[in-house]
Amino acid sequence: MLLSQSLKDLFYPPLCLSCKQWLIKGESDLCFACLSQLPETRYPIDIQNPVAQILWGRIPLKYACSFLMFNALNKTHDILHNIKYKGNKELAKFLGQHFATIYLKQLKLLEIDEIVPIPLHPRKKRMRGFNQAEYFAQGMAEALQCICNTKRLKRTKFTATQTKKSRAERWENVREIFTCSAPELTSKNILLVDDVITTGATIESAAKALLLKNPKSIGVITLAFAND
Numbered sequence: 001m002l003l004s005q006s007l008k009d010l011f012y013p014p015l016c017l018s019c020k021q022w023l024i025k026g027e028s029d030l031c032f033a034c035l036s037q038l039p040e041t042r043y044p045i046d047i048q049n050p051v052a053q054i055l056w057g058r059i060p061l062k063y064a065c066s067f068l069m070f071n072a073l074n075k076t077h078d079i080l081h082n083i084k085y086k087g088n089k090e091l092a093k094f095l096g097q098h099f100a101t102i103y104l105k106q107l108k109l110l111e112i113d114e115i116v117p118i119p120l121h122p123r124k125k126r127m128r129g130f131n132q133a134e135y136f137a138q139g140m141a142e143a144l145q146c147i148c149n150t151k152r153l154k155r156t157k158f159t160a161t162q163t164k165k166s167r168a169e170r171w172e173n174v175r176e177i178f179t180c181s182a183p184e185l186t187s188k189n190i191l192l193v194d195d196v197i198t199t200g201a202t203i204e205s206a207a208k209a210l211l212l213k214n215p216k217s218i219g220v221i222t223l224a225f226a227n228d
């Protein structure tokens with residue numbers, strides 16, 4: 001370790017990105033306790049798992065997967081709260097890197113050309129300060145050494161929150177709200193990334209905007225899966 005790093009650690013000891021406890025030797029980013037509590041779905045990245053099943057018959061996908069299982073009582077709830085309301089971007093980015101490292105072999109085989117995070121409406125992004133899906137996507141892109149294109153999709157409508165809406169209302173709420181900047185995507189395997197998948201309405205809408213530009217393939221990965 002560099003002397004400057006040791007001095008920095010002495011005055012500002014590194015803290016766990018999730019629980020904020022001091023990290024001990026051998027730990028980085030998340031402490032071992034938080035890491036061991038991550039409710040991983042452990043789904044393979046394929047078209048058969050429960051996340052992919054949500055999107056069956058709606059959009060032609062090569063694969064879909066989520067890293068963590070979400071429910072109101074588990075660690076994923078804490079993590080999302082921490083990212084969204086406390087602005088913990090580093091945690092979102094770390095989870096992207098961590099996910100991509102665990103699944104590195106499978107992901108490399110998919111020959112992803114470009115990672116596209118689902119954008120927020122510019123007004124919402126200004127209000128929140130950042131897009132958490134973008135940080136999760138950037139973490140993955142770093143681990144996979146591929147491009148994260150935050151300009152590929154644009155959200156053209158400001159929509160109300162989806163949480164209290166029925167499935168039909170959710171779809172109506174997000175239908176045709178995305179546009180894709182590329183003239184053509186014919187040679188590209190695109191990985192579409194979002195923070196949470198619930199009914200899949202937002203992902204379906206974003207994928208449809210990409211499909212108009214004829215990509216070679218589209219896959220979906222989200223940080224969390226809320227099985228409602």
Ligand SMILES: [Zn+2]
Nearest residue numbers: 016019031034
């Ligand atoms: Zn911790």
